[in-house]
Amino acid sequence: MICTDLREYTKRAMTLADVLTVTDLFNAASMMDIGLMDTDPEEMKTHFQTPGMDLGTDTLMIETPEGRLAAFAEVWDVREPRVRAWCWGVVHPDFRGLGLGRALVNWIEERGRWGLRRVPEGLQVSYVTNMPEINRAANQLYADCGWKWVRQSRVMQIVLNEAPLLPELPTGIEIRAVKPGEEAPVFRALQESFLDHWGVVDEPFEAYYNRMMGFVEHTKDFDYGLWLAAYEGEEVCGSALNLIYTTEDPDMGWVDVFGVRRPWRKRGLGLALLRQTFGEFYRRGKRKVGLGVDASSLTGATRLYERAGMKILRAYNVYEKEIRAGKDLTTRSIEA
Template sequence: MINHQPIEKIQQKAKTNGNQTNKLERINNQPGDEMLLERPQNQIQEEEFLIRPTEMSDLEKAVELFNVCSLHMIGKKEASLTDVRSEWLLPQFDLERATRIVLIPEGKVVGYIEVWDIDRTPVRVWVWGRVHPDYEGRGIGTNLMKWAEERARQAIDKVPADLQVTMQSGSFSTYEAAHELFRDRGMKTIRHFYTMATELDSLPEKPQWPDGLHVRNIRGEAEIRDVIWVIRDAFKDHWGYVEQPFEEEYQRWLHFIRHDDKYDPSLWFLALDGDEIAGISLCEEKSSEDPNMGWVNVLGVRRPWRKRGLGLALLQHSFREFYSRGKHRAGLGVDAS
């Protein structure tokens, strides 16, 4: 759980229009492997668009699309080959079943969508997609969302009958095209999140650790299990938390840190009370969109140690480390609710 202590000079950087959600009902429709997109009745199109399952050979073109879209929406690139490849290679993520990619006859990628329902009990199905800004308004987003809804309904059979399954997605608050698409599909806004950033003009203030607590780095993969346990304990009362089998979560963590070139154990900080971990700050030397900004990926304080300034101390410690590495900014994401 993020400890909401005031942080000097921290500013709103970008507001995301949180999670859009839609309740799913049981149906028998199954998505096809390949289909032509429907055309809006009131528009004439010069091209035919082909939608098919994504392949690993599409990686570079897909990442190019993601960055064209993020440059259009927020003025910065947000995707890297390494990050996307590591997600596509996750053993539980079936690229053929979980994604669709849209191409024009020349082979250019103009649309993409992915459906995440890999949890053992997938009551919240996450959908993420992009449409090339030059091809908006031609039915690509609508057809991709229709496919995603059908695909997401498959999660219903994986959960007990008394549980509700929702499909969730998100968008930048300033990007009305996405909001309109979500509304047209019957979705509603339920949550807002912020990306926060602060300038590191000078060495940040030295942290004041609560009595009896000290900080050190993680000791490699041997402590990954301990870190996961702390995160589960710290975030179990957070919105949307659904506990999954520990061993499955552990294997996913190992996959991502072994495939992530940004993983740096010298930037994973553990605050300890004796031998017990009270809080964590798991950082990356640079964010996906700004190489000069250090990024706090996970900040968590367990309930018995909250309201003692530990969250602030972990942030200050992390910011000082960023500054020592020549970073001019620091950022993190927070739940605005």
């Protein structure tokens, strides 16, 4: 029997002891929405230990009178200056239609207003979320709450029925695996390349480096041999940080972070990095490779992935809510 009186439900912040329960909620919702598992406890524990995240202020659990987790929200507000945060609200399928989704959105917006104290006056603060395109109720909820649809993100995949084509490297470029101790210049190159991505805010490199190294150190089965970087002499031109494991499909490798710096774009390096990545996965027995991409990528990433043979698996709608008006520090466009 489902309790329909939300006044009987309790709210609290999560702790790391709740990781398994929160993971189960995310996976139940994902199975309902897209028919796939979304995550696993180790991945979620790494996520919730991101430097700068405070579970006490950045998460909300809503539990039934019996103590069952019915809904969860988080604000991933870890980048300085804190003018832009990603957020998610998830309702367990058993408890949808009761108004819990709107309660999550209300909390997210309240959390946004609370966070203004940490942002200098005069700067715009906005929150962003995404959800499966096919979850019509969730999309309608955010639209009804005044969130603006801004774009789509997509998951793309290639099926490797045979050994992939060898990369054709631009003259003077070599691709090799990143070794422990070589991370800093590669992360500098990735951070620079991502400044041309929609919605990105420049942040101090030390903060970016610490967050990304935490990801590397805590990711299950992280394989440095799959983290590729392209070099021209000693200069890092681009990189593909790849993961051997994805929860949704054990036969699929994942391109987690991919970027090429401006001076080396439009020279075939991106395609070469992808083909090298496909080859490394193929040698490890992976017959599928996936990644996520902004469907309206300012750098043309979607077209690159299509040229490499990748196809769209599914789409997510991205919504944005302005918490405070002001000067926008995010990337919205780039020079041709």
